[in-house]
Amino acid sequence: MKKTIGVLAHVDAGKTTFSEQVLFHTNSIRNRGRVDHKDAFLDSHSIEKERGITVFSNQGIFEFKNSTYYLVDTPGHIDFSAEMERAIQIMDYAIIIISSVEGVQGHTKTVWNLLRKHNIPSIFFINKLDRVGADKERVIKEIKKDLSKDVCYIDDNFLEINYDKKDMNNSINLKETNLSEQLIEYISEYDDDLLEKYINGCYDNRLWIDTLKTLIKESKVFPCFAGSALQDEGIVEFLDAIDKLTYTKYNEKEEFSGRVYKIRHDESGSRITFIKALTGELRVRDEISYGGEVKEIEDVLTCDAEINNKPSYKSEIREKVSSIRIYNGSKFKSVDCVKAGDLFAVSGILSAIAGDGIGTLKEKTHYEMTPTLMSKVIFDTSCNIRKVLAYFKMLESEDPALNIIWNETLQELHVHIMGKIQLEILKEVVEKRFDLKVEFGSCQILYKETIAKETIGCGHFEPLRHYAEVHLKIEPLPRNSGITFENKCHSDNLTVGNQNLVRTHIFEREHHGLLTGSSITDIKVTLLIGRAHNKHTCGGDFREATFRALRQGLEKVENVLLEPYYKFTIEVSTDYIGRVLSDIPKLHGTFEPVQVEEDRVIINGRGPVALFMDYSMEVVAFSKGKGSISLIYDGYDVCHDSEEVIANKGYDKNADIEHTSTSVFCSHGQGYLVSWEKADAAMHCEVQG
């Protein structure tokens, strides 16, 4: 059996230490590295070693019993959440590490929510039991309260193991796995058949274990273990339990499909595409296909788009795999063939990006962890901008969330980021990898916009020998819903092909709002009606009409500026409670009732990223290093100082010609412009609403 197991947690919970132990015990690595000794096998990048934190997700491979395991260690720092999320989608099971001292932390909840969204069966490991202040029972209570009541603590009674720890694979001397009475009862409560059998005294060990396995696989029950990764306590037992309680079913007979989860470049600069095989098999020199959500390709890229190399849609691409590698840390071995369930890397694939489906898998993964900040790259003006841009594009291919944009007008290079630590790391990476010294400008907030009320938007595009008309209903959605689409257009009015084009154009790029030109979100777009012309409608006309319709709809209604928020947990000694409670409202934050624990207070709350991103330093300073604040991204909400931001941005909606609300009509063989206020009256289809 092949199983991919991911390790996730809040920063510093012990993921890398835990992974290192697992690899050591299964003979995958000869020496146990240690994060604090700067020699961890999975923190292989020099920056990771120096700083003692994981920045890049990394994988190891090991054999245990009759299974091949891929172990994926992920970064826990909030600034590298995008990297963590990219790794989640390929996991068969996730191990969530929680420190028995710190307990469930803010980021643990983010990790948990992402795992639930992607429906990854999850297993808890409560770590650091050796530390003073460790409290396993308290952590289990916190898991039940904050994450899931379906957590099931499994203690030593479950396994009854008796073996030599040093060489697990070769000298396993396991007794039959026995379930404790408590566990038998626990499992029975999830299954009526079992409950009946249990009440009637018909206990069947095999059936109970199989049911537990299914409950775990279906994310109905989350087993929990405990130990100390550093002291090597509970790891072997955990590994053995995992082997017994998890299973995968991969079909090697079907056609090949896979999911891209990571892009890297090797020392020679060649692009290495990491894929998980989901069905079938893949051999060296096989051709694979990806992309192709949009059939139509036309249009000329704009100047900015060209240099940014960012066409917003791509046709199906077919490329040959030139080599296949199986990675273990930074080392790899080349193989001729991989099969469903394998994690591997290929060369020869030039433009697939993380999240792409390969082969028969067409749908792309949508990622939730998006940057909230933007910064300007400052570099020596004597550097060749194309070269600098090429370096950053290479980094962007590895981390698409960076969203590198070259602004031709301002002659500026912008990068999207999650936080300041990410900028520090990025600076080091650029210097080490490309021998280029850069600085970054101050962090700016990435705003978004939405609408306050429902509106109808109409767009018409009819220069000579072109024709398309689109009517859209646009409704506000709850915060952080993104953009959704519904089609209510009858095929008598518009062919299904053209209806699909409207949908595609809604999603193919970001749409600028009217207030600051930031991207529009939290709206539902419904296609009401549209019209094409038998002779004159050509490629691109529906794009023009759709964009104009959306923009015209925005013009008719109140627009709302949104900004990112953090959820925070501040922990300080009672001496500073007054200071913190007076600071929070000043920073436009809100807070829940204060929790007092002996001489410390814990304050949970929420506030704008713009004001709280620098507050960490203040807390550390006034509490003389004894206070702490943990910040977790908590979505977008109404901006606390909209008017000021709008005034500072100075966005002129009428000057943004790529996002116009003006329609184009035709009279006597000549196109003419109709502004948004007058466009409804000129539409060819009847305007609803």
Ligand SMILES: Nc1nc2c(ncn2[C@@H]2O[C@H](COP(=O)(O)OP(=O)(O)OP(=O)(O)O)[C@@H](O)[C@H]2O)c(=O)[nH]1
């Ligand atoms: N006492 C004790 N320390 C531990 C244990 N596990 C890990 N540590 C220490 O905790 C620190 C963080 O461990 P890591 O393994 O780097 O944690 P991580 O979760 O990988 O951290 P990031 O990848 O940066 O999020 C290191 O100094 C470890 O030595 C444990 O079981 N007991």
Ligand SMILES: [Mg+2]
């Ligand atoms: Mg780590």
